[in-house]
Amino acid sequence: MLDKFERTVIGVALLVSALFIFCLFYAMGAKKGNVTECLPYDKSYEDARVSQVDKNTYQVFYVARMWNFEPSVVYIPVGSEVDFFVTSKDVVHGFDISEKNVNLMGVQGAVAKTTVKFDKPGVYKVTCHEFCGTGHQNMQAEVIVNYPSK
């Protein structure tokens, strides 16, 4: 059978894997990092809009299509918490806000959702990062966090 070095190395490999898996749960628990929610789909998600839920909470319903996002510019006050919903009306699109680690796929007939808090003012670019046809490299939107400026 395996000698003692090999048994040790398999043990170490398992321990290292366990450490990684612990980090993964730590990121979920303490850092609230998670992947998209899995929501049932209905047609209302194809209606692009911004809605204010209360003073500091917004919902933005994005519709991706070849080759733009709707709404293309969104203004959000500093300190707001924003729910992003993304769907597609045609091919698969990507939805990436790199600074906020928002990373979703826009798929026709389904809706991705994540929640982000914007503490710092700035222009956050939303980049389509899934190939969606010949105009793919033009597909970018903006979330402008500054409004109202007080």
Place this chain on the structure above:
Amino acid sequence: MHLSKPIRNIILIELFVPVLLLTIGIYHGLMQVIYRAGVIHQSSFAKLDYYQGLTLHGVINAIVLTTFFAVAFGHATIAFHLKKEPNYRASMLSVCLMVGGTLMAAWAMLMGKASVLYTFYAPLKAHPLFYLGTALLIVGSWVAFFDWVTIYSKWKKDNSEVNTPLAVLGTLVNFTIWFVCTLAVAYEVLVLLIPWSMGWTPTVNVSLTRTLFWFFGHALVYFWLLPAYIMFYTILPKLAGGKLYSELAGRIAFFLFLLLSIPIGVHHQFGDPAIGRGIKLTQSILTFGVAVPSFITAFTIAASLEYAGRKRGAKGLWNWVWKLPFFDKNVYLFGYLINGLILFIFGGLTGLVNASYSLNNVIHNTAWVPGHFHLTVAGPVFLAILGMSIFMTSQLTGKKIFLPKINTIVPYLWTVGVLIFSTGLMWGGLLGEPRRTNLGLTYLNPESELYNPYWVITTMLGLAGGGIMFAAGLLYFIVFFGTFLSKRTAEPVIDFPISEVYHTEKRVPIFDTFRPWLVAMGVILFMAYVPAIMDTLNNNGKKAPPYLPTDPAPVISTIEKK
């Protein structure tokens, strides 16, 4: 051993065709770094569009080259170790299907009728021949596999108490993974996409097609990798002048791959809607399971190399590293394999980032991902394929290597290139640089309002590394085709260097039988994938008609026209 002429020729076709096509694949690799760095601000160059080139690059390098090579190497491995030639008719049918399918898909791509990238995500629509061609390529590889299974079963009947040679075991494990995972993509292509692209069915469930693709898509990377692993275990220690530290470790690693290669594909879909978080988390953790056989391999191979170094007179803790035959042109294959292993250290570690559930949000679909997988598929996989292709070509034609010194430095040059290239891409990815995007038109075009100066340095590193990789590729082509065209100097044979084993190990029956492992594989697969498929069926609320990459309006199907 001697192989009959027809079988030799079949293997040589399977080596020659993909390397010939690779010239197109590598050309488009170079073109991409040029576009992306903003050297040119054009949608096409020399009448080939960026995304068309990207499709050619992905399909040729990642599917055509790897599948042809796996079959060619499989034929040679089975014949050499079991001392039995593959059946001529089966091998002929297999190679005809593969070449025919490849030609169909190549036609569709070169005509610009299939610029949908190698993932062919619906509802982007390609020409039906693109789907049919890739399906035939896959079916062709199955035919070769079925023949090997027959040969192996006969051999095992006569040798029931003898351990299956490790290389044969690895080949059979690899093609079992391949057969099972390609069933899903065959279903996707033949049942869902071809009727839909012909206009016979109006719409398709996009989430389902993506999930079926990734059922295949991640196992695919192990199908690329296992031939390299077979070389690491059975050939590399011998080339280094040593012995394989433990053969049993290799058997354990291969069977773990059999269990865990497929039920982890959802880790490519963490950003997808319509699939529940529980399934994603489960498959994320299973992905860490598949890292274990690679850890085992890293140890076993390092121990084997250390033994080789010490046999060559090394003293002290690390001196054995420098005793290895890095630049010996007589064992040039060592250079190809060792460089692949060095790249794979980084490739494996960056892969763990991708697999780590919510951490994946940082890098998903950014340039990080191609940065990572060029350290794996363009690392150990590609280098093992290049090295072994020239090795087998030289043996099967009985011709000497053309420009042996150049051949010896190719893998080193390539490795330097990949390291620079991947550093650029991964850095860019962390800054949000998207993959699969003609950056030169907008994000790297100072005249565009989307211009992003942060990605200048990262794409320039990509360009520098990509240029070096292209140069290494060019040198390889000179050596490969030069060898093909030179004069025969020896009898054609196939003779792999085979490592002896350092420990004498007893045969452990459980690691020399397939049945229980296949059952366990089925159970894990069922538990991991039935919920994922159910989710895509239940949560995808609307099916999609086909779209051409050039047009935001859907293609109107013939059904609607009536």
